[in-house]
Amino acid sequence: MEGTALLHYDLIHPPLLAALAAAGHGSRILLADGHFPCSTHVNPAAAMIHLNLRPGLLDVDQVLEPLLDAVPIEHAAVMASGGAPVPAHEGYRAALGAEVPFEEVERFAFYDLARTADTAVVVATGDRRQYANLLLTVGVAGVTPRKDR
Numbered sequence: 489m490e491g492t493a494l495l496h497y498d499l500i501h502p503p504l505l506a507a508l509a510a511a512g513h514g515s516r517i518l519l520a521d522g523h524f525p526c527s528t529h530v531n532p533a534a535a536m537i538h539l540n541l542r543p544g545l546l547d548v549d550q551v552l553e554p555l556l557d558a559v560p561i562e563h564a565a566v567m568a569s570g571g572a573p574v575p576a577h578e579g580y581r582a583a584l585g586a587e588v589p590f591e592e593v594e595r596f597a598f599y600d601l602a603r604t605a606d607t608a609v610v611v612a613t614g615d616r617r618q619y620a621n622l623l624l625t626v627g628v629a630g631v632t633p634r635k636d637r
Contacts, residue, residue, distance in 0.1 A: 497557035507535035511608035513628050518610045519548045521620035529599045531607040540614040547615040562627030568592040569619045576620040
């Protein structure tokens with residue numbers, strides 16, 4: 489049918505779509521800020537998606553928005569700053585909604601989580617904000633609450 493889009497959401501990046509399709513319930517997706525050591529602190533078997541064209545482009549929020557339309561999320565974890573509140577975290581909480589549990593994890597424990605075999609997808613962003621890393625756990629379609637968009 490002419491004029492009908494195949495996908496019904498805004499995520500159209502083919503390698504990211506393929507990586508998400510290969511991930512299943514319980515798999516983790518790391519949205520890494522520009523400071524995250526992706527070459528040494530992630531599961532080496534994870535699909536690596538580079539969206540870090542330059543500093544500041546793209547940020548984690550810009551990746552999270554279309555991702556939430558494509559994948560159900562059952563849990564989120566962020567790297568704790570060890571002090572002051574992190575503005576990026578408040579934006580993530582708002583985007584994910586109250587129904588998704590949100591956990592702050594100490595820096596080295598966060599690295600350990602990113603290294604586990606459950607981390608199936610790593611998206612390197614150009615986000616310049618400190619502690620802007622976000623580790624999402626894939627839920628079950630039709631079971632995990634989704635926000636209406």
